[in-house]
Amino acid sequence: MDFRPNTRTHNTQPPRIGRLQAQMANHGVDVIICFKPEHSFYITGFNPIIYSQPVIAVLAADHEPVLLLHALREEHGRAGSRVADIRLFGVWGDKKTTGPDWQTALTSILRELGVEHKTIGVEEEFISIKCRRQLEAIFPKAEFVDVSDLIDVCRLTKDPDEIAHARIAAKISDIGMETAIAGLRGGGTERDVCVSAMHEMNMFWAKNFPNVEVCDFGSFEGGVHNGLWFWALSGERTFLNCDNPTQRRPLPGETVSLLSWTVANGMHAENERTVAIGPLPEPCKRAFEAILEIREAVDPLIKPGTLWRDLFEKTREGLEARGYGAHTPGRIGHSIGLGPHERASIDAKSQLVLEPGMIITFEPHIRIPGTCQTQISDTVLITKTDREYLTRARGGYLEI
Template sequence: YTTQARQEVQAQSICEYQVQLDGILEQVNQLGLQRIGFEADSLPYAMVERLRQKSPAGCEWQPESERLRSLRWTKDRDELSALEHAAAISAEAFEEILPLFRPGVLERDIALELEFAMRRLGAEEKSFDTIVASGQRGALPHGIASDKVIASGDLVTVDFGARWSGYHSDETVTVAVGPVSAKLRQIFDIVLEAHDRAMGAVRPGIPLRDIDDIARSYIAEHGYGDYFGHSLGHGVGLEVHEHPAVSAQSEVLAEEGMVITIEPGIYIPDLGGVRIEDMVYVTADGHRRITRLPKEFRLLPA
């Protein structure tokens, strides 16, 4: 375990204990700690209580989830480089398997080939279970790849990512396999414009809820407000879904160094759906797109 830990973790020292709590308590005693913050979102209550009971008198255990979240909001140069590399891997893999998008192919097979290509190109793992949702299944925001057969006239939404050096990419592309109906094309164009408007607004100091509102209002103005049911985006880093949320409820201002997603969508039951997603880095004077794939309407041969 210690050998593997040295390969995977950057740390001044690595200690191995038979009982996890013993290691934590030893560090508390050696360092003479009196006030210890912990991530309440992930540390079980029962473990915190055991630590409190076994800690020296006067030792205070304090939940610090919000502070720890904010420490991860902004990315340094090395983190940004890892995120960009992960995005480059996933983009190259997608373009490599794009010829598979044709009638008669299973959604599941596209997901498998995409995941294999990402691993072969250097990814440690896929970021999450790959979403491939075609035809009417496009109305499922989290339509994990199924045994559905792709048909001519389908829009196919693919939400995927790669993990590299511990950091994740997250990107969504919607493509057409053969000519699609006028309704589906209209929906695509609305989502793309909402995406582009929100992307263009990203800059330091803007409330994240305002970015969400830009995309949401545009979709609502075109009659599809009830069909966009999730937040516009989220942070990305060591976890594929991190704080801050880009949502109507957010009270956070965009900061230089943040990496967030912009991913509007429209999902209509019994018809299909569209989602378009990019990762964006907040720069000193605006933003820079991290994900690389084109988002314009792509008509593939059927």
């Protein structure tokens, strides 16, 4: 079988495909094989939600993307992907496939591309040892290199469509946050406020964004049809960071951490606030005042050209000046996009520079077990000259 030329032009692909191919050329990578759900979506625009067989994106340095998926997923793949070249594997009814399994089909594709003996990029931070051995067995003459960091670098800068979807995710999360705050004011339990927040987020999504999907990325053992998540932790439970909400009702003098992760067409937003139930004990109130002052001092640095580590060091400086140096967190934010927690962190070691199109979380905090947890986080877009807070739910010191 001759390789079928893609009917779409390079202009129909988002800029990230060109960036990724340029990175491949710079690093001498002839083809990338992506198994990670976020990465196959990044290249093809397809999220099958539920995985029983791998969904594989193949990107050669000089060709448009190829999507390889099980025959059962053909209709969904053709409806949901932006690529024209879709190949099938497996056995399902009378469907014509490239091979009975993904290994045979992938071999055929790479041979047609003429890269089966060349440099093949794989995601060593994701694929299993078994998968790596399978690839080495079917392409014995190829050189395999890890492209995990290469892809992450490309993901740091978001395309216009990704930014638009992140804005939608942030709007949805704001609805949930305002609903949860109102629920606490009404005396609700952790579970009460989360159920109402997720209900309102879903209603807002259903009414205003008919063409937006809120599914998240799954695994071979399950999928996530709805990624509009909200959870609340009160009292001593705030130090758990993430746990399922309970029927616990917050008590006077306690704080409640309200945390929302949302997704729109693959792009995430993070929105976190801490609410005081009545006046707080003085040590906790002082910590809140300190972190709000520090946020105000660091905020002007969030703009193009600033080193990520400078944001961290400014935070550390503020904590030390107020007597909280021993409680300096390991990081004060991270990249966000296809993952709610992308790998790049705003910490003392980061060599990254803020650039237009990056989206980060801004979350300096003070965590003193038994005393206080100041959980405040926003999703922030770096613009051409400044920054834009995508999450806009009420902030500052919230006492009800």
